Amino acid sequence: MPSSGSIPSLTQIRLSDTSHLDEAARRWTSTAAVWEDAFTHLSTQISLPGGTRWDGSAAEVAQARAFSDRVHVAGLADQLHQAAHVARDGADRIAYAKRRVIDSVDRASEAGFVVGEDFSVTTRHAVSSPEMAAWQTKAEAFASDIGARVGELVFADRQIAARIKSAAARVGEARFEDGEKQNVNASARAVRFKDSPADDTTDSPVPGGGYGSYHYGYPFSTAEGWTKEQIMSEVRTHFNNYFTFTADQSVLVEGATINLKGPFGENEPVKVVSVTGDSFTFVSLPGHNEGAGRTITFSIVRSQVNPIPGRLDWELRVAASGPLSDLSLVPGASWFNKAVWQVFANNLNSRLPGHPSQPGVVAV
Numbered sequence: 001m002p003s004s005g006s007i008p009s010l011t012q013i014r015l016s017d018t019s020h021l022d023e024a025a026r027r028w029t030s031t032a033a034v035w036e037d038a039f040t041h042l043s044t045q046i047s048l049p050g051g052t053r054w055d056g057s058a059a060e061v062a063q064a065r066a067f068s069d070r071v072h073v074a075g076l077a078d079q080l081h082q083a084a085h086v087a088r089d090g091a092d093r094i095a096y097a098k099r100r101v102i103d104s105v106d107r108a109s110e111a112g113f114v115v116g117e118d119f120s121v122t123t124r125h126a127v128s129s130p131e132m133a134a135w136q137t138k139a140e141a142f143a144s145d146i147g148a149r150v151g152e153l154v155f156a157d158r159q160i161a162a163r164i165k166s167a168a169a170r171v172g173e174a175r176f177e178d179g180e181k182q183n184v185n186a187s188a189r190a191v192r193f194k195d196s197p198a199d200d201t202t203d204s205p206v207p208g209g210g211y212g213s214y215h216y217g218y219p220f221s222t223a224e225g226w227t228k229e230q231i232m233s234e235v236r237t238h239f240n241n242y243f244t245f246t247a248d249q250s251v252l253v254e255g256a257t258i259n260l261k262g263p264f265g266e267n268e269p270v271k272v273v274s275v276t277g278d279s280f281t282f283v284s285l286p287g288h289n290e291g292a293g294r295t296i297t298f299s300i301v302r303s304q305v306n307p308i309p310g311r312l313d314w315e316l317r318v319a320a321s322g323p324l325s326d327l328s329l330v331p332g333a334s335w336f337n338k339a340v341w342q343v344f345a346n347n348l349n350s351r352l353p354g355h356p357s358q359p360g361v362v363a364v
Helices: 010-015 017-044 057-111 129-172 186-190 228-237 334-351
Strands: 113-115 121-123 199-200 214-223 259-260 269-274 278-286 293-302 311-321
Touching: 010 057, 017 057, 057 113, 057 278, 113 129, 113 259, 121 129, 214 334, 228 278, 228 293, 311 334
Parallel strands: none
Antiparallel strands: 113 121, 199 214, 214 311, 259 269, 269 278, 278 293, 293 311
16 A cells, blocks of 8 residues: 555555565464563572572562563563464455445446546446436435445554554554662672672663663683682583583583583583683574574683682673574563573682682683
């Protein structure tokens, strides 16, 4: 159908269809289902990210956030379902109105009249003067009927477009706030309690929701005597003892393809594209819940503050980026990664031995 403010021609009406509305309805219904499923999983799994129980005030905040976002997403999904209903109902209404126009045109044609592209009605036969008035009356009646049917079609088309725009706009305007960062006070740091990971950077929101990249930092500590290279060596050789998600291989080898047991119990295939003295990098493969081609790097850096005698402070840094697809397109889902990688830092804090397995240079 032409843009608002113009009347379609007869040919435009004949060629018009409502497949775009049917497709939109299917897409919105599918999107709503993905959102509902993803946030149901996030909400139910947040207390056990990676299968490790997460307790404390940070866990309570995350669980409250999960519930809040789940309720929020349920409302957005309802709006998508409503938009899909409007689209399906609109497709039926427009198709019905189109049939009424075509039926009216066909009746005029069967009666011996020609209907123009502008819906003018004229006779195709020579008519004598005595018959002219009768033919003119019939032509005007057909023209009036056709015009009324065209008006119904145009009104239905514009009304449906406005209703869909309104429903879709409410979803498009939805926002998920990350919330204020929480400060960890000195007493909390003294007992190595992590209230929240530190955001190194905050990317601009992805239009329509979702996340493109994130950069988080998580403090943890070790006994004196550890170097970042020794910490990373311990992680690489005993991967399943520390990482948030266990893998089908217990040793990280550059170039290897491994399957991580994801937060929902599914396989999350990744390739180990880089292993250095203080970092390792994965690239997600097809079948990963965030989509293929996303890169995530984990690195260890020293903290310059050591509030506890005999302990060294470190930071686990996590940086992710890549194409948007699957879970990374879900609005508000990026905060879940904060909780997920917090478990990795917590495991480093609690599970690293008192001394490295191989002697090394003491970090200063």
